[in-house]
Amino acid sequence: MKNLPLKIGHRGAKGHVAENTLESIKKALELGVDAIEIDVHLSTTGELVVFHDFTLERLTTDAGEIAMKSLKELKELRINGQFEIPTLLEVLDLIDKKCMLNIELKGLRTAFETCKSIQLYTETKGWNFDGFLVSSFNHEELKTVFNINKNIPLAVLTESDLDMAKNFAQTINAKAIHPVHHLLNKKSVRQLQKLGFEVNTWTVNDIETIQRIKTYGVDGIFSDFPDRL
Structure with missing residues (x-):
């Protein structure tokens, strides 16, 4: 059994290597x-492509919405002038069951293809459903996953309202x-856990806050620097 809290690499190991790249994910794996x-x-x-923002300008020299580009167009871009934008399948092949994968449904209409990919990897690549966690702020996307395949573990993201979540x-x-970590204290964590939920909090990077959050008894911590956990 894993020691808690779980060490969760945020967008790979974002504090070490450009976020959501295969190189960042390799670094997170190296950090255990x-x-x-x-x-x-x-x-x-x-x-499905692995990228955080809805638009391209922060991380590439291109502009516009990522959802308006073909895979070929996206593969020609470079994050920070250096790294390719990966597909979800490339990430799954790289991780290859070495750790759990939390897929955040960031863009619209991502639920169906995510379910299809998870089904493919559980049926043909030896993954188990408990190797996945699908999360989102978008309740409609999460409802779609729930309606398609009730075996896929789900997580509700919130940055403002614990009760609504x-x-x-x-x-x-x-x-x-x-x-988000500033919504939590020991009491709120215990209350959610009593209802049967795991509580994984984000994004905790400095040592002092990490130590404080650990005293709350959370199940997992997302960090850009997972080696600090």
Whole structure:
């Protein structure tokens, strides 16, 4: 059994290598994470690509919405002038069951293809459903996953309202709630855990805050620097 809290690499190991790249994910694996969190968007050609922002300008020399680009167009870009934008399938092949994968449904209409990918890897690549966690702020995307495949573990993200997250999580039989760390204290964590939810909090980077959050008894911590956990 894993020691708690779980060490969750945020967008790979974002503090060490450019976020959501295969190189960042390799670094997180080298650091011995229990799980890796990534974000997905749907390209115009139907592939899920791993990228956080809805637009391209922060990380590439291109502009515009990522969801308006084909996979071929996205593969020609470089994050920070250096790294390729990976697909979800490339990330799955790289991780290859070495740790759990938290897929955050960032873009619209990402639920169906995510379910399809998870089904493929559980049926043909030896993954188990408990090797995945699908999270989102978007309740409609999470509902879609729940309606397609109730075997896929779900997590509700929140940065403002624990009660709303809890109430919605109960309607989709979510495994976990993922609150921003400043919403939590020992009491709120215990209350959520008593209801049967795991509590994984984000994004905790400095040593002092990490130590304080650990005293709350959370189940997992997302960090850009998973080696600090």
